[in-house]
Amino acid sequence: MEALRMETENLTVYYGKHAGVRGVSLPVYDRTITALIGPSGCGKTTFLRALNRMHDLNPVVRVEGRVRLDDEDIYAPGVDPVVIRRKVGMVFQRPTPFPTMSIFENVVAGLRLVGVRDRDRLREVAERSLRQAALWDEVKDRLNEPAVGLSGGQQQRISIARALAVEPEVLLMDEPTSALDPISTQAIEDLLVDLKEQVTIVIVTHNMQQAARVSDRTAFFLDGEMIEFGPTEQLFTNPTDPRTEAYITGRFG
Amino acid sequence: MNLRRRYLRDRIMVAFVYLGTLVVLLPLGFILVHVFLSGVGALNWDFFTKPPAPPGEPGGGMLPAIVGTFVIDLMALAMGGALGLGGGVLMAEYPEHPLNRPLRLVANVLGGVPAILMGLFAFVVVVLPMGGFSAFSGSVALAVLMIPIIMRATEEVLRMLPWELREAGLALGLPRWRVTLSLVLPAAKGGIVTGLLLALARAAGEAAPLLFTAFGNSFLSFDPLGPMDSLPLKIYVYAISPYEDWIRQAWGAALLLVLLLMVTNYLARRAVRR
Amino acid sequence: MKARLYGKLGDALFTALLVALALGVLGVAGLLAWELWVGGAPAFRAFGFWGFTLSSEWNAVSERFGAWPFLIGTVVTSAAALILAFFPSLAAAIVVAEYAPRRLGEVVAYLIDLLAALPSVVYGLWGIFVLVPLVRDHVEQPLFLWSAEHAPALMGLLGPPTGIGMFSAVLVLALMILPYASSLARDAIRLVPREQREAMYALGATRWEVVRRVVLPYARGGIFAGVVLALARAIGETMAVTMLIGNSGQLPYSVFGPAATMASVIANEFTEAEGELHLASLLAVGFLLLLLSLAVNLIADFILRRMSVGEGRK
Numbered sequence: 001m002e003a004l005r006m007e008t009e010n011l012t013v014y015y016g017k018h019a020g021v022r023g024v025s026l027p028v029y030d031r032t033i034t035a036l037i038g039p040s041g042c043g044k045t046t047f048l049r050a051l052n053r054m055h056d057l058n059p060v061v062r063v064e065g066r067v068r069l070d071d072e073d074i075y076a077p078g079v080d081p082v083v084i085r086r087k088v089g090m091v092f093q094r095p096t097p098f099p100t101m102s103i104f105e106n107v108v109a110g111l112r113l114v115g116v117r118d119r120d121r122l123r124e125v126a127e128r129s130l131r132q133a134a135l136w137d138e139v140k141d142r143l144n145e146p147a148v149g150l151s152g153g154q155q156q157r158i159s160i161a162r163a164l165a166v167e168p169e170v171l172l173m174d175e176p177t178s179a180l181d182p183i184s185t186q187a188i189e190d191l192l193v194d195l196k197e198q199v200t201i202v203i204v205t206h207n208m209q210q211a212a213r214v215s216d217r218t219a220f221f222l223d224g225e226m227i228e229f230g231p232t233e234q235l236f237t238n239p240t241d242p243r244t245e246a247y248i249t250g251r252f253g
Numbered sequence: 254m255n256l257r258r259r260y261l262r263d264r265i266m267v268a269f270v271y272l273g274t275l276v277v278l279l280p281l282g283f284i285l286v287h288v289f290l291s292g293v294g295a296l297n298w299d300f301f302t303k304p305p306a307p308p309g310e311p312g313g314g315m316l317p318a319i320v321g322t323f324v325i326d327l328m329a330l331a332m333g334g335a336l337g338l339g340g341g342v343l344m345a346e347y348p349e350h351p352l353n354r355p356l357r358l359v360a361n362v363l364g365g366v367p368a369i370l371m372g373l374f375a376f377v378v379v380v381l382p383m384g385g386f387s388a389f390s391g392s393v394a395l396a397v398l399m400i401p402i403i404m405r406a407t408e409e410v411l412r413m414l415p416w417e418l419r420e421a422g423l424a425l426g427l428p429r430w431r432v433t434l435s436l437v438l439p440a441a442k443g444g445i446v447t448g449l450l451l452a453l454a455r456a457a458g459e460a461a462p463l464l465f466t467a468f469g470n471s472f473l474s475f476d477p478l479g480p481m482d483s484l485p486l487k488i489y490v491y492a493i494s495p496y497e498d499w500i501r502q503a504w505g506a507a508l509l510l511v512l513l514l515m516v517t518n519y520l521a522r523r524a525v526r527r
Numbered sequence: 528m529k530a531r532l533y534g535k536l537g538d539a540l541f542t543a544l545l546v547a548l549a550l551g552v553l554g555v556a557g558l559l560a561w562e563l564w565v566g567g568a569p570a571f572r573a574f575g576f577w578g579f580t581l582s583s584e585w586n587a588v589s590e591r592f593g594a595w596p597f598l599i600g601t602v603v604t605s606a607a608a609l610i611l612a613f614f615p616s617l618a619a620a621i622v623v624a625e626y627a628p629r630r631l632g633e634v635v636a637y638l639i640d641l642l643a644a645l646p647s648v649v650y651g652l653w654g655i656f657v658l659v660p661l662v663r664d665h666v667e668q669p670l671f672l673w674s675a676e677h678a679p680a681l682m683g684l685l686g687p688p689t690g691i692g693m694f695s696a697v698l699v700l701a702l703m704i705l706p707y708a709s710s711l712a713r714d715a716i717r718l719v720p721r722e723q724r725e726a727m728y729a730l731g732a733t734r735w736e737v738v739r740r741v742v743l744p745y746a747r748g749g750i751f752a753g754v755v756l757a758l759a760r761a762i763g764e765t766m767a768v769t770m771l772i773g774n775s776g777q778l779p780y781s782v783f784g785p786a787a788t789m790a791s792v793i794a795n796e797f798t799e800a801e802g803e804l805h806l807a808s809l810l811a812v813g814f815l816l817l818l819l820s821l822a823v824n825l826i827a828d829f830i831l832r833r834m835s836v837g838e839g840r841k
Contacts, residue, residue, distance in 0.1 A: 269618060
């Protein structure tokens with residue numbers, strides 16, 4: 001059994017008065033991939049964004065319950081969201097390269113924040129992160145070109161490299177391949193499996209095959225609640241809840 | 254970790270941007286309060302009903318300027334509205350028309366031409382040939398000022414309507430002109446009215462284009478071919494005059510003008526909401 | 528048959544009407560430039576285009592006219608006003624679009640729009656009776672007296688402490704373009720996609736770091752284009768400047784002293800112009816003002832096109 005890296009306890013997220021996520025308790029194990037699946041609007045993205053306090057940016061959203069990272073409650077008073085987000089990185093649905101920055105500057109943007117100026121160190125980290133994101137060979141000769149000149153799949157891997165550069169403990173991914181073509185999707189899925197050697201991944205996906213292919217454990221969300229959680233294989237082959245079964249056999253969603 | 258330093262910078266910048274905002278807003282407060290306090294005393298019955306007293310004599314009012322403001326601005330709105338709407342509709346509804354490229358250029362360029370040059374233009378093309386200053390020439394100057402505003406607003410509003418609206422009409426067998434007149438324009442009515450009112454508000458505050466066109470007139474006049482007065486013009490003339498009572502009335506006129514503009518802007522906002 | 532006629536004839540008439548109106552718009556714009564050029568031609572002919580533009584003598588009695596003092600006056604006052612206005616307007620835009628809670632942001636944005644709608648003459652009136660005495664008594668006189676005592680060499684540079692002059696004109700001009708520049712910057716900042724901000728937050732950035740490294744760079748095209756448009760606005764601004772700048776036909780030689788801009792000299796002298804050449808010279812100044820504002824507007828357009836990122840272009 002792997003060690004516990006993150007854990008939510010009775011997590012509820014309110015949008016105004018409406019609870020978008022209700023009472024979810026989910027363990028996230030170290031160096032594994034946890035997939036969150038469910039139909040649109042089921043709260044899986046909302047849940048994911050609670051894991052690195054992204055909801056703090058939206059004043060109408062309120063989070064209740066506990067989220068522990070290495071046994072520390074990230075919503076406890078005095079805990080700084082800036083520090084948490086450094087430990088828990090995020091990759092978004094659409095590639096988000098910073099358009100005014102070069103490929104290199106994009107990847108080291110997180111290091112620049114903390115004031116790393118040492119050229120050699122920055123280069124080293126950029127190379128390592130780009131290699132991790134399986135992009136080094138494609139861009140190593142044009143690191144100073146704008147990142148927006150790359151293809152969509154490459155841009156998404158830039159976003160991944162950028163998130164990896166700050167060496168997060170956990171990487172949250174919000175449907176990272178939904179805006180990409182099948183070949184780029186394949187490349188990123190391969191990448192994920194390699195990445196879990198180094199980092200814990202929680203991935204929201206709309207695509208059940210993707211969850212089945214890459215993840216170790218899967219949580220099924222429906223209507224703001226977590227219906228079922230378990231090893232991926234078990235959840236897909238032998239779900240305990242009839243609603244899970246209905247979903248994975250394609251009867252709705 | 255230098256987190257503390259980063260937060261310090263974060264806090265300092267919060268202070269800075271709010272301070273900057275204060276620098277922007279405080280003068281507004283000062284100006285509005287001052288205009289109100291200095292102007293409210295001048296607004297009496299005479300102010301609205303009497304023509305100005307002869308220079309140096311106290312009393313008198315702003316009637317010619319108030320009437321003139323409405324006459325000049327409404328004539329301008331009629332002219333500028335027609336041309337601006339025509340251009341805007343052509344740009345939005347006939348995107349394939351060859352005139353659109355120059356029209357778009359003109360809409361951009363004309364919007365950047367200083368208002369005083371509209372006055373010079375109207376002087377040369379209206380005042381000189383007609384042999385004298387006139388309200389009409391002032392309206393021409395203000396109309397030119399309004400054209401790009403109305404044109405751009407109209408085009409923008411029409412473009413926001415879904416293209417399916419036109420297709421639905423055409424599919425019913427309506428000719429294109431009926432589609433534009435009976436479907437598109439009614440659907441965009443609120444936005445178009447907003448554009449017209451904003452252009453009106455913009456022009457109504459201008460004195461520069463009227464200096465050598467409408468020129469000003471101390472007597473009540475409804476003759477569009479003769480000189481006519483206007484509130485912004487009167488504020489300028491009174492403000493640089495040496496007479497205390499005129500200066501007092503300049504503040505009154507400023508207050509009245511600001512109130513009129515605020516009402517116009519409010520109506521413009523309301524029109525777009527419907 | 529009848530329906531066809533109704534459709535075809537109607538379409539023909541309707542497009543003819545629209546085209547006529549559109550031609551009217553084009554005609555007005557073309558005529559505006561043409562008439563200013565023709566009206567100013569006698570002056571350009573008498574002194575030469577560059578002779579007129581670069582000569583700094585403006586004398587109605589000797590009938591020698593040159594636009595240089597006004598060109599300089601326009602550029603100096605506008606640029607100075609823009610420098611004063613830049614940071615506060617950007618700060619207000621950042622507050623409205625990024626920092627303030629929604630309601631406060633709306634209120635501030637509304638007030639800024641209101642400020643932008645105040646007529647030039649009202650700023651001028653306020654300038655004459657509130658700002659000028661303030662500047663005279665609390666800025667110019669103390670400075671002037673101080674320099675008289677400690678640095679007499681500076682006195683010439685400062686100019687007469689009357690309150691009326693370039694200094695006051697620049698202050699009012701800055702106040703007037705603040706809301707305009709701010710609302711353009713606000714629009715540019717609002718075009719920055721939310722994902723961009725979130726991506727930076729997710730790297731562990733503070734709010735200022737997000738603004739500084741993501742929002743402002745992304746919006747730079749719109750912000751700088753807005754700044755240049757505000758400059759264009761300042762260049763053409765007439766009434767308030769005319770009321771405050773002191774209207775001197777000489778090159779501005781001092782900070783507090785009187786000067787004139789192209790717009791202010793037209794406003795001030797046009798109705799009193801005697802003699803064909805004086806009138807033509809004022810029209811020629813108008814033509815130069817037209818060229819200058821067109822050039823500045825084109826620069827704004829160019830900046831918007833060249834510096835914008837992504838779909839940020841309007």
